[in-house]
Amino acid sequence: MDTALILKIEHRKGLISDYESAKHFLEQSDLLRQLLAENFQFESYQLMNRLNEIAEIPFTQYIPKVQEWLAILNSLTACDEGFSLTKKKDYILSCYNGMLTSLFIRMEYSNHKEIHQGINWITKYQRFERNTPTEWNGSGILRYGGCLKAIPCYIGIVKSIIALSEYKKSIYYQSNQIVESKFNQGIDYILNQNVYLRKSTSEPITNYITSLSYPFTWKTNVIEILRMLKSNGFVNDSRCNFAMEYLKSKQKDNGIWYANAGYKPKGWILFDKPKESSLWISQEIQEILEISNNNCPLE
Structure with missing residues (x-):
């Protein structure tokens, strides 16, 4: 290990x-x-x-x-209103703004101004309900999959809520009713999807959301979502049951989970090799399911 x-x-x-x-x-x-x-x-x-x-x-x-x-x-x-991979605010995307904001918070980055701008973009523009307009009109949102259409992109919702979750627990946070309201809206949206399922068909929202992979790319998965819900005390909500049972079903007879082969961005370093005992993934799932190391040995 x-x-x-x-x-x-x-x-x-x-x-x-x-x-x-x-x-x-x-x-x-x-x-x-x-x-x-x-x-x-x-x-x-x-x-x-x-x-x-x-x-x-x-x-x-x-x-x-x-x-x-x-x-x-x-x-x-960092740009005027949040984070953009191009540094141009016109190309702010929900998923990457959320990921970058979360990253700088987790790593306790010293420049608070940019972090607050990333959070403010989420609270002002990100949609956590369907069929509601957004004031954001950046061309990137329209070009890359329509992040804020009538049914907002689920990845953007998840990454934005993770950012708000990290923010609420961080040294940067001061009590803010707008943040709390947006956070609760987003949590409710995720729970109403039973964490990872389409409401219309009860099929997985994306073809990769059930992939057991770690750490997490922009392609969010059930482990990342449940980890966030667990850290905020929501994992015992009955709407998490399907996702929790899914993780349990993937445990091998030796008490370990195996990583799935899948998307690997350029420069990515594997923590666990696919189709082998995956100690990092197993540790994450143990934490979510509250399985002790004695019952699920990591050796």
Whole structure:
């Protein structure tokens, strides 16, 4: 088991709570060594993906190189009203604005202004209900799949709600009724979809939403959505039952889950190899299902 995963497990148990205690695990991690290698293009999409992967390992926000990369990403994506992969506000998309806002929050980025702009874009323009207009008229929204049409893009909803969830738990947050109202609307929308199912046919919303993969790309999946719901106390809602049962059904006889082969962006570093015992995915699902390590061994 890689020492980065040992660190994550120990951190979740409350046994490691500061960077000094974590440094040994970080320094010994083969996975983190791969993630910190400069073997990808320093453009916004690949840098966002690499940092999103790094953010899954506790205390990596204190690594100097990671802070340098965050500053580069901020310079490539922050614009007047939120975050855009092109740095042009006209091309702000719900999914990427949500992902970038979440990333900077999780990594405790020092420039609060851009984070608040990303959140403000969500509360002002993102739709969490059907058949309601939006004031946003950026051309990117219209060009790439119609994120804010009568039925808003589900990926955009999920990534935006994850951003609001991270914001509410962060050092940046001050009590805000608009944020709370939007967050509750989004949670209700997700729960009313039974987390991952179409209302019209009860089929999965996308062909990849049931994929067991980790960390998470823009192609959200049931693990990412349930993790967010669990962290906010909603996972016991009956509307999560189908998704919870789906995860249970994928557990192997040895108590472990296996990663699915699937979408892999350029520069992506695998945490788990497909069709093999997937320790990182298993740890995430154990946390969601509240299965103890003794009953589901990670060896």
